[in-house]
Amino acid sequence: MSVRVHPELRNQLMQFGIGDWNACYHCGTCTAMCPLSEEGFLFPRKKIRLMQMGLKNEIESSVEPWLCYYCGDCTSTCPRDANPGELMMSLRRYLTSIYDWTGLSKKFYTSEVWEIGSILLIAVLVVIAFLIGLPAMGYSFTTELTSQGGVKINSFAPIHIIEAFDWAMAIVVGGLLISNILRMYYKIIWKHGHTKVTFWVHVREFWRLVFNFSVQPKFGKCDDKRYWFSHWFLMSGYTIMFIVVVVFLPWFQTEKILPPWHLQRALGYYATFGLLFGLLVAITGRMRRKDVKFYFSHVSDWLFLVMLTLTVITGILIHIFRIYGMPYATYIFYIIHMAVLVPMILIEVPFSKWSHLAYRPFAVYFQHLKTHAVPRKTKINSIN
Amino acid sequence: MEEPRIGVYVCWCGTNISKMVDVEAVTNEVKALPNVTIAKNYKYMCSDPGQDLIIKDIKLHNLNRVVVAACSPRIHELTFRTACEKAGINPYLFEMANVREQDSWVHTDRTEATNKAIDLVVAAIRRVRYHEPLQKRFVNVNPATLIIGGGISGLTAALEIANAGKQVYLVEKSDQLGGQVKKFDLTFPHLSSAQQMIRPIVQRVDNHPNISVFLETEIREVTGYIGNFKTAISVNGGDPVELEFGNIIAAVGLKPFNPEVISEYNYKEFPDVITSFEFEEKLLAGRILTVYGKEPRNVAIIHCVGSRNKKYHEYCSRVCCMAALKYVHQVRAALPSANIFEIYADMRAYGKGHEEFYALTTHRQIMFLMYDQQKKLPVINQADRSDNCNMIIEMDELLSGQSIEVPVDMVILMVNMEAQENVKQVVRAIGVSLCGNQFFIEKHPKLDPVATTTGGVYIIGTCQGPKDIPDSVAQARAAAARILGAIAQGSVPIEVTTASVNELLCCGCQTCIGVCPYKAISYDENNKVSIVNEILCKGCGTCGSACPAGAIISKHFTDLQILSEIEGVMSMS
Incomplete structure (x- = not known):
């Protein structure tokens, strides 16, 4: 055909x-x-070919762009300066926009006005919610301190409202992400006319999803192992923070100042260090532009780093100001923290760079499903 | 005949010969043979001290024959003949035994190799005894030159010779000068105008006092030999004009391949499938339009049409890849939003600036698609109404492994450069040979690419093989330099080792006339014998071996000389 x-x-x-790429x-x-x-999963050359020829379906059913962790060896050894590494990166951006059914992802990736504008809009809404919305509901700033001398944060940002909002956001973002993953599954596995994957294979290979999400063993196969570590450190910190903030917020956002070795604070510190270390490596890398991996920076790459850094720094400041009893500083940075965090999660996770947290492990899972695919039974014409 | 006094010299060639052949043993073995006056060996016989050794010995020992056992005579026969001449003996009283290429280099057993060397040297000694002195001969060169073909090669050669003050007769089959270049719009890789290049050249040739141009004229027969050729031409069917000239340049050019025979391309079937030559006409006219008068939105360029395919022509036409890239630039400039497809089998960018040109083209939003010439050619089909294009090319794309459809409105076929039709007449007239692809054969593919085996006849441009303008011009100037050199000398040496007919033995069967590749033998009706024109004869010996009566003697290859040589090889074992 x-x-x-x-x-x-x-x-x-x-x-x-x-x-x-031509x-x-x-x-x-x-x-x-x-x-x-x-x-069976050869890249980047084959993917460059699909791109050069504009073979839409073949590109959209490709799992390979997600199997690349961009060490940059291909680009540095390319005799024609065709930049295969950046091609794979661009294909990941393109695929993200294809999996997304809302069409927003494409807008964000191809228009800086759309991306930055949306971030600013959500940020402004967050600020309005804090400055006008919560006071209107009867919550107000208090300079009164707790018996330990800490800031009464839950009276400014009532825990049940924040938690409810967190859950709402998690459901929206998760829903979008899951629907996108289903589209990804449809394009990579389901749409394939000649083969099918049995249910048992789906179950048997499922562990790969979990394993690849938590360890990223493929990244570890790249020649430079340092990046695997810094990425893993960042990612584990991020995951811990995400779980703590969404699932265990009442346990995490307390007015009581716990001892530093308490699990609540220890987890927070681990996550902070992990995020900071990973961000430092990525930001300095992108600024120095010494490694091919960091040589080319799309707007979406920088936005992600800047927003995550701002989130971490404001988070640290909230922690310090709260403990040392500085209410206004705490409140201001809490608002800034949320004004950065909310648009980052709403835009980056389902529509932009951060979606790779789901697509990458799922891609490895789908890769193994494809490996075990069996030919579909052809229908026999029942003439007699 | 005076008693032969032979000097034998065995060369070590450094270690090339001495490693496998015991040169001392060879020297000692032949020393005592009859007629051998002296036998020596030396490290490098071809060096100045080596040659001096021979010259001194000839004078000191009054030698009248010399044998050198060394490398192939192709390499140093002339060196030693010259040395003999310097010492005052006729250069043809010399014989060379090849104990390197035919012995030391190809054997692994030193004893066997040494014995073989002895056999070869003895054969040379036996042979040289019967050598006879031969005299060098020269013929005068008529300073006029005939050039057949008025394309870029012929025109360039004509100007080169005419500017040196010599007469040129330029004969062109068609009704105008300029050849294929006149049909082109731009040239690669600089995208400069072909018209601006060729027109002033044609004008200079037309106006040159030393060039006589004969249009619509064909060469039917040429008589004579190097330095002294003759032909009769008739212009526009008028009275024949007799021309005399000393040298000939054939520059009859090429013919575009007719793609009708390739059914996959449906050329002629679909009016918007055109050849590269037809596309040049569109470019010269200034607009790229389909037969429907519309600008094509999709243009495909198919490479290697009739080339590199055993069904059509196995050879590569060399210029089509770059010409196709040239079209990419031209189509892109004329139709900025058109989709351009380069359907190629291999991209050959061998020349100066060509790879850079190719690299530049890749940045012009082109889709390069590769097909496998050996497996399946692309197929051009009529498109359906829903396809939103004129035609569809179906092909197996090699680099992706996909079977694909390419939407097109116009297809340019990069047709092969074929040998000119009906060249047999010219070929016979000037005495050159054709290769399997009907291109003219040069004297030596590397070392003598513009000369032919017929003295005074040169081949330039695409009649020798597909080539681009710079290569054609280089050949034209090379041939002109060769001819001007011969004219400057005034005379040229001709072959000494020719054949001659012993009229007493000749029975007049004319077998020799049929086998002679140089048209050197004619039949004397009066005496009923064959006569060899010693100026045309190249001494190939074909007639001598074909003659049933043994009436033809090949000088320097007489029966006696060859039989003695054979006896010599057999005598030692």
Whole structure:
């Protein structure tokens, strides 16, 4: 069955990143260099080809872009400066926009006005909620301190309201993400006409999803192991913080000042260090531009780093100001913290760079489903 | 005949010969043979001290024959002949035994190799005894030149020779000068205008006092030999004009391949499937339009049409890849939003600036699609109404492994450069040979690419093989330099080791006339014998071996000389 080439799709794809992929003349050096490319799932060369030819369905059913962790070996060894590493990155952005059914992802990735504008809009709404909404509901600032000398944070940001909002946000974001993952599953596995994957294989291979989410073993296969560590440290910190803030907020946002070795504070410190370390590596890397991995920075890359850094720093400041009994400073930074955190989660997790936290482990899971796919039984014409 | 006094010299060639052949043993073995006056060995016979050794010995020992056992005579025969001449003996009283290429280099057993060397040297000694002195001969060169073909090669050669003050007769089959280049819009890789390049050249040739141009004229027969050729041409069917000239340049050019024979491309079937030559016409006219008068939204360029395919032509046409990239730039400039598809089999960017040109083209929003020339050619089909295009190309794309459909409105076929039709007449007239692809064969593919095996006949441009303008021009100037060199000398040496007919033995069967590749033998009706024109004869020996009466003697290859040589090889074992 032959497929139609789409020259215009290639031009569209160029909007998702930086590169001159037509320069590629298919020597295959990139695929040979890649420590992650494997039989049946070869990249980047094959993906460059699909892009050059604008083969829409073939690109959309590709799992390979998510199996690449961008060590940059392909780009640094490319004899034509065709930048295969950045191509894979751009394909991830493109696929994110394809999995997303709302069409917002494409807008965010291809228009800076849309992305930054939306972030600012949500931030303003958060600020309004704190400055006008909560006071209107009868909650107000208090300079009164607790018996331990700490700030009475729950009277400013009532825990049940914040928690309810957290859950609402988690459900919306989770719902969007899950629907996108289902679309990803449809495009990669379901749509495939000739093969099917049995239910048992789905169950048997499920552990890969959990394992790859928590350890990212593929990232560890890249030559430079330092980045696997800094990424894993950041990611574990982030996950802990996410669980604590969404599921255990009443336990976490307390007015009582617990001893530093208490699990509540210890977990918080671990997460803070993990996030800070990972962010430091990524930000300095992108500023120094020494490694190919960090050489090219899309707006979405910087926005993500800046917002996460702001979230962590304001979080640290809230913690310090609360303990040392500085109510106004605490409240101001709490508002800033939320004004950064909320748009970051709402926009980055389902629509932009942060969605990779789900797509990457699912991609590995789908990869193994594909490996165990069996040919579909062809229908026999029942003429007699 | 005076008693032969032979000097034998065995060369070590450094260790090339001495490693596998015991040169001392060879020297000692032949020392005592009859007629051998002296036998020596030396590290490098071809070096100045080595040659001096021979020259001194000839004078000191009054030698009248010399044998050198060394490398192939192709390499140093001339060196030693010159040395003999310096010492005052005729250069043809010399014989060379090849104990390197035919012995030391190809054997692994030192004893066997040494014995073989002895056999070869003895054969040379036996042979050289019967060598006879031969005299060098020269013929005068007529300073006029005939050039067949008025394309860029012929025009360039004509100007080069005419500017040196020599007469040129330029014969062109068609009704105008300029050849294929006149049909082109731009040239690669600089995208400069072909018209601006060729027009002044044509004008200079037209106005040159030393060039006589004959349009719509064909060469039917050429007689004579190097330095002294003759032909009769008739212009526009008028009275024949007799031309005399000393050298000939064939520059008959090429013919575009006709893609009708490739059924996959449906050329002629679909009016918007056109050849590269037809596309040049569109470019020269200034607009790229389909037969429906519309600008095509999708343009495909198919490479290697008739090239690199055993069904059509196995060879590569060399220029089509770059010409196709040239079209990419031209189509992109004329139709900025068109989709351009380069459907190629291999991209060949071998020349100066070509790879850079290719790299530049990749940045012009082109889709490069590769097909496998050996497995399946792309197929051009009529599109359906719903396809929103004129035609659909179906192909197996090699780099993606996908079977794909390419929407197109216009297809340009990069047709192969074929040898010119009906060249047999010219070929026979000037005495050159054709290769399997009907291109003219040069004297040596590397070392003598513009000369032919016929003295005074040169081949330039695309009649020798597909090539681009710079290569054609380089060949034209090279041939012109060769001819001007011969004219400057005034005379050229001709072959000494020719054949001659013993009229007493000749029975007049004319077998020799049929086998002679140089048209050197004619039949004397009066005496009923064959006669060899010693100026045309190249001494190939074909007639000598074909003659049933043994009437033809090949000088320097007489029966006596060859039989003695064979006896020599057999005598030692």
